[in-house]
Amino acid sequence: MKQMTMETLQVELGDRSYPIYIGAGLLKVSSYFTDAIRRKQVMIVTNETIAPLYLAQLEASLEGFQVDKTILEDGEQFKNLDSLNNIFDHLLTQKHNRTTTLIALGGGVIGDMTGFAAACYQRGVDFIQVPTTLLSQVDSSVGGKTGVNHPQGKNMIGAFYQPRAVVIDTDTLKTLPAAEVSAGLAEVIKYGLIYDQAFFSWLEENIDLIKELDAAAITHAIKRSCEIKAEVVAADETEQGLRAILNLGHTFGHAIEAYTHYKEWLHGEAVAVGMLMAADLSRRMGRLNEQDCERITKLISRADLPVRPPVSMTKGDFIRYMAIDKKVLDGQLRLVLLESLGRADVTADFPADMLQETLALFTTH
Amino acid sequence: MKQMTMETLQVELGDRSYPIYIGAGLLKVSSYFTDAIRRKQVMIVTNETIAPLYLAQLEASLEGFQVDKTILEDGEQFKNLDSLNNIFDHLLTQKHNRTTTLIALGGGVIGDMTGFAAACYQRGVDFIQVPTTLLSQVDSSVGGKTGVNHPQGKNMIGAFYQPRAVVIDTDTLKTLPAAEVSAGLAEVIKYGLIYDQAFFSWLEENIDLIKELDAAAITHAIKRSCEIKAEVVAADETEQGLRAILNLGHTFGHAIEAYTHYKEWLHGEAVAVGMLMAADLSRRMGRLNEQDCERITKLISRADLPVRPPVSMTKGDFIRYMAIDKKVLDGQLRLVLLESLGRADVTADFPADMLQETLALFTTH
Numbered sequence: 001m002k003q004m005t006m007e008t009l010q011v012e013l014g015d016r017s018y019p020i021y022i023g024a025g026l027l028k029v030s031s032y033f034t035d036a037i038r039r040k041q042v043m044i045v046t047n048e049t050i051a052p053l054y055l056a057q058l059e060a061s062l063e064g065f066q067v068d069k070t071i072l073e074d075g076e077q078f079k080n081l082d083s084l085n086n087i088f089d090h091l092l093t094q095k096h097n098r099t100t101t102l103i104a105l106g107g108g109v110i111g112d113m114t115g116f117a118a119a120c121y122q123r124g125v126d127f128i129q130v131p132t133t134l135l136s137q138v139d140s141s142v143g144g145k146t147g148v149n150h151p152q153g154k155n156m157i158g159a160f161y162q163p164r165a166v167v168i169d170t171d172t173l174k175t176l177p178a179a180e181v182s183a184g185l186a187e188v189i190k191y192g193l194i195y196d197q198a199f200f201s202w203l204e205e206n207i208d209l210i211k212e213l214d215a216a217a218i219t220h221a222i223k224r225s226c227e228i229k230a231e232v233v234a235a236d237e238t239e240q241g242l243r244a245i246l247n248l249g250h251t252f253g254h255a256i257e258a259y260t261h262y263k264e265w266l267h268g269e270a271v272a273v274g275m276l277m278a279a280d281l282s283r284r285m286g287r288l289n290e291q292d293c294e295r296i297t298k299l300i301s302r303a304d305l306p307v308r309p310p311v312s313m314t315k316g317d318f319i320r321y322m323a324i325d326k327k328v329l330d331g332q333l334r335l336v337l338l339e340s341l342g343r344a345d346v347t348a349d350f351p352a353d354m355l356q357e358t359l360a361l362f363t364t365h
Numbered sequence: 366m367k368q369m370t371m372e373t374l375q376v377e378l379g380d381r382s383y384p385i386y387i388g389a390g391l392l393k394v395s396s397y398f399t400d401a402i403r404r405k406q407v408m409i410v411t412n413e414t415i416a417p418l419y420l421a422q423l424e425a426s427l428e429g430f431q432v433d434k435t436i437l438e439d440g441e442q443f444k445n446l447d448s449l450n451n452i453f454d455h456l457l458t459q460k461h462n463r464t465t466t467l468i469a470l471g472g473g474v475i476g477d478m479t480g481f482a483a484a485c486y487q488r489g490v491d492f493i494q495v496p497t498t499l500l501s502q503v504d505s506s507v508g509g510k511t512g513v514n515h516p517q518g519k520n521m522i523g524a525f526y527q528p529r530a531v532v533i534d535t536d537t538l539k540t541l542p543a544a545e546v547s548a549g550l551a552e553v554i555k556y557g558l559i560y561d562q563a564f565f566s567w568l569e570e571n572i573d574l575i576k577e578l579d580a581a582a583i584t585h586a587i588k589r590s591c592e593i594k595a596e597v598v599a600a601d602e603t604e605q606g607l608r609a610i611l612n613l614g615h616t617f618g619h620a621i622e623a624y625t626h627y628k629e630w631l632h633g634e635a636v637a638v639g640m641l642m643a644a645d646l647s648r649r650m651g652r653l654n655e656q657d658c659e660r661i662t663k664l665i666s667r668a669d670l671p672v673r674p675p676v677s678m679t680k681g682d683f684i685r686y687m688a689i690d691k692k693v694l695d696g697q698l699r700l701v702l703l704e705s706l707g708r709a710d711v712t713a714d715f716p717a718d719m720l721q722e723t724l725a726l727f728t729t730h
Contacts, residue, residue, distance in 0.1 A: 085446055092517035120485075123512060123523045147488060152457035158488045159524065 005215045007223045011142060011230050016162040020141050022222050024215040026169040027054060027130070030061040033103070036128050036165035041066045041100035045087055045114040047074040050106045050132055053175050058105055058130065068094040072110070076262075079109045079149045081157070087117040101126040101164070107133035108140050112158070115146030119161035129163045132172040134184025135268055138191070138225035141166045143233050170218050178304065183268025185210065185303040186249075188221050190275060191228040193296065194245045197342030199224050204295065207302050245344040248336040249274030255321035256309050264310070272305035277358055282338040284354040292341040308362060315359040324355070370580045372588045376507060376595050381527040385506050387587050389580040391534040392419060392495070395426040398468070401493050401530035406431045406465040410452055410479040412439040415471045415497055418540050423470055423495065433459040437475070441627075444474045444514045446522070452482040466491040466529070472498035473505050477523070480511030484526035494528045497537040499549025500633055503556070503590035506531045508598050535583050543669065548633025550575065550668040551614075553586050555640060556593040558661065559610045562707030564589050569660065572667050610709040613701040614639030620686035621674050629675070637670035642723055647703040649719040657706040673727060680724045689720070 006023035021032050042065045046055055051071050059067055070090045072083050091100065104114030104127060111129050118127035131137045147158020173181060188210075192200030202220075203210070209217035229246065236243040253274030256265055279296050282288040301307055309318075318324070324333060334348045371388035386397050407430045411420055416436050424432055435455045437448050456465065469479030469492060476494050483492035496502045512523015538546060553575075557565030567585075568575070574582035594611065601607040618639030621630055644661050647653040666672050674683075683689070689698060699713045 081446060081450055088515055088522060089517075092515060092521060120512075120522045120524060122521060123510065123525055145488070147485075150453055150457060152454075156457060156487060157453060157485045159485060160488055 005219050007219050009223055009226055009230070011162075011226075012234065013162060018163055018165050020166040020168065020223075020226055022137075022168040022170065022219050022226075024170050024219070026167050027057045027171070028061060030063070032165065032167045033058075033061055033128060034065075036126070037065065037101045038126060039099040039101075041068075041094075041096050042103060043068045043070060043087070043091055043094070043096060043100060044103045044105055045070045045072065045110060045117070046105040047072045047078075047110055049074040050110070054105060054132065054172060058103070066094075068096070072113075076109055076149070079113055081148055081150075083113055084117055084120075084148055087113070088121065091117075091121055096121075096125075098122045098125060101128060103128045103130060105130045105132065106136075107131065108136040111136050111140045112146050112155070113148055115144075115161050115163065116148060116158050119146055119159040124161070126164045127161075129166040131166065131168060133176055134173055134181050134222070135187060137168045137222050138184060138187050138229070141168065141226050142229040168222060170213065170215055170222070173213050173218065179266060179269075181211070181213075182304040183266040183272075186268035186272040186275070186300070186305055188225050189296075189299055189303065190246075190248050190271065191225045193275060193279075193338060193341065194248050194336075194344035195228045195232065195342065196224070197340075199228070200295075200299070200341060204299055207299065211303070241346075244334075244346045245336050248338075248344055249276075249278050251322060251333075251335055252277040252318070255318050256313065258321045259313050259317050260310060265306075269306050272300050272303075273307065273309055273362070276300060276307055277362055278335065278337055280361060281335070281350060281354060281358045284357060285337070285350060288338050288340060295341070311364065313363060315356075315363045318359050318363065370584050372584050374588055374591055374595070376527075376591075377599070378527060383528055383530050385531040385533065385588075385591055387502075387533040387535065387584050387591075389535050389584070391532050392422045392536070393426060395428070397530065397532045398423075398426055398493060401491070402430065402466045403491060404464040404466075406433075406459075406461050407468060408433045408435060408452070408456055408459070408461060408465060409468045409470055410435045410437065410475060410482070411470040412437045412443075412475055414439040415475070419470060419497065419537060423468070431459075433461070437478070441474055441514070444478055446513055446515075448478055449482055449485075449513055452478070453486060456482075456486055461486075461490075463487045463490060466493060468493045468495060470495045470497065471501075472496065473501040476501050476505045477511050477520070478513055480509075480526050480528065481513060481523050484511055484524040489526070491529045492526075494531040496531065496533060498541055499538055499546050499587075500552060502533045502587050503549060503552050503594070506533065506591050507594040533587060535578065535580055535587070538578050538583065544631060544634075546576070546578070547669040548631040548637075551633035551637040551640070551665070551670055553590050554661075554664055554668065555611075555613050555636065556590045558640060558644075558703060558706065559613050559701075559709035560593045560597065560707065561589070562705075564593070565660075565664070565706060569664055572664065576668070606711075609699075609711045610701050613703075613709055614641075614643050616687060616698075616700055617642040617683070620683050621678065623686045624678050624682050625675060630671075634671050637665050637668075638672065638674055638727070641665060641672055642727055643700060643702055645726060646700070646715060646719060646723045649722060650702070650715060653703050653705060660706070676729065678728060680721075680728045683724050683728065 009020040011018050070087050102114050102118045104111045118125050144160045144162045146161050147155045150156040206217045210221055249271045253270035256270040279293050283293045334346050336344050336346050338344050374385040376383055435452050467479050467483045469476045483490050509525045509527045511526050512520045515521040571582045575586050614636045618635035621635040644658050648658045699711050701709055701711050703709050
């Protein structure tokens with residue numbers, strides 16, 4: 001076997017600590033899985049898109065175990081209690097006991113559902129995350145959020161539950177649509193913006209290699225992203241303070257996603273534009289210099305991400321979807337803004353007219 | 366208001382510690398609830414049997430809060446994901462946020478489901494237990510087990526999740542069928558048998574007062590039961606060792622429940638007979654003297670509990686439902702046996718012929 005790029009990151013959570021392995025070809029290496037599996041039973045949960053691509057590889061690495069599979073339909077619309085019950089049905093039919101291990105093979109939807117199934121099955125069994133999208137690799141690997149959607153709201157039903165290990169095979173990105181790689185890069189860039197100017201500079205230098213999925217470059221980008229998320233989450237387990245900076249660009253982004261009915265725009269694309277809007281407001285407030293603001297726009301653009309909202313979206317649409325009028329009146333509109341390139345905070349203290357100017361700049365009518 | 370009998374027991378679990386309040390008329394005292402409710406939103410979950418009896422009392426104690434209700438059908442067959450979803454629907458329709466408090470008003474089924482709903486709603490909200498059956502008062506108040514059934518197995522889906530408070534109003538036992546009071550007493554007697562000879566003696570002296578639901582006697586019986594369960598659980602959070610003694614009589618009892626299709630016999634009735642069978646085997650092994658064995662039979666009988674399995678149930682039925690042949694062969698049949706009156710342990714080390722003699726004594730063919 002040729003020399004592999006492989007990095008390990010230990011997420012420190014006391015007796016719930018776990019390793020994240022990152023590198024090319026890891027799916028083919030048994031030990032990453034077998035080290036984390038307690039007994040003989042394994043249930044792989046994946047979807048119809050991922051199964052033909054990577055299920056056989058993973059199964060080959062699990063020789064000698066009782067390996068059962070639950071293959072769900074692909075899509076956010078299947079992230080619900082019915083799919084969860086489908087996993088439980090398979091577990092019970094195949095007589096999985098409390099020492100079983102669930103393996104989530106897929107993107108964020110599969111990871112969230114499998115983690116929640118593991119949290120609930122017989123009041124908690126082990127699970128291993130194998131995220132196959134860049135977004136899930138840099139987002140769901142850390143934080144322990146699991147759950148499903150309810151018709152009346154996303155992620156309304158769930159649990160905080162940590163995996164035994166996360167195995168990130170960067171080769172799985174080779175089959176990911178380019179737009180989804182870019183959407184994942186939006187979150188990677190976010191980590192630089194909110195926490196690490198040097199990482200942001202490194203991204204500027206390596207964005208082309210990353211887009212080519214160069215193993216060393218993408219491995220570092222993922223590792224540093226997970227590290228930053230782990231540091232931010234560890235500093236704020238209760239999700240009251242610092243952790244909120246992980247939402248840079250999300251308030252503006254959610255307005256774009258809502259306006260496009262969560263269909264046309266990928267989450268990361270909306271966040272990319274949202275980050276530019278937050279940067280623009282930060283610049284107007286004198287927190288960010290013009291040059292850094294331009295660097296951000298340029299990097300996002302080079303990552304093949306949009307830099308403007310949908311052309312048809314008006315200032316009024318933003319005000320409506322962000323409920324700005326009401327929230328500004330109540331002093332409840334809190335935004336994540338940049339203090340400088342590499343530092344962010346959450347504040348309700350910004351001039352309303354500057355917010356209006358930012359909205360005006362990013363819309364045409 | 367007349368002088369009330371009220372006892373408080375603090376269950377010590379670090380930052381998840383909570384009080385159990387026990388006494389007559391507590392449903393009518395606002396402060397037990399309001400002290401444990403963080404904000405303004407409350408969702409009471411109860412069933413169609415309990416609602417007409419106690420819902421108005423509880424609502425009167427929650428004046429000034431946003432009180433919403435989910436009223437489920439009564440019965441173990443409704444302890445499933447559909448009922449759980451029904452709770453989520455109500456929470457979302459009434460716009461309950463992460464600071465809401467769920468209140469479980471009912472027996473074990475309501476308590477298990479409501480606790481699990483609280484564990485999952487928005488990844489965890491507060492809940493208060495108001496157990497209205499003797500069994501749930503002495504069993505579900507401590508241990509943090511929540512969950513629902515799956516068609517293929519009981520309690521297969523759930524979580525460990527602690528309440529903010531448990532409010533036990535002993536007046537609710539006045540509307541409980543006598544057979545269910547007795548079934549709860551089986552568990553109360555169990556706590557004496559496995560852990561506290563003095564409590565067993567106290568039960569012998571006070572069994573008639575308890576059956577009359579004398580407030581002071583029933584309050585003490587519940588409090589001491591909860592104390593013992595809390596001590597046993599605290600000594601063994603991982604459920605590997607000591608905690609298993611809580612299952613005294615359950616292996617024999619489960620055979621009776623399975624034989625009667627979980628319909629004709631109440632769980633506590635089956636456990637009562639199971640405890641007598643465990644006591645008989647303990648006596649044959651020289652662990653328990655004949656006199657203590659007779660005291661146990663007498664107390665169970667005075668609690669209006671059965672002392673024999675169903676007349677039609679044979680030794681072969683027990684062997685089949687307990688899977689004794691296979692388990693004894695594999696050395697896997699572990700039973701909770703008495704070391705003496707007030708002490709129990711779990712062991713696979715008992716003579717197979719003595720087990721056969723016990724089965725023969727309790728069956729007629």
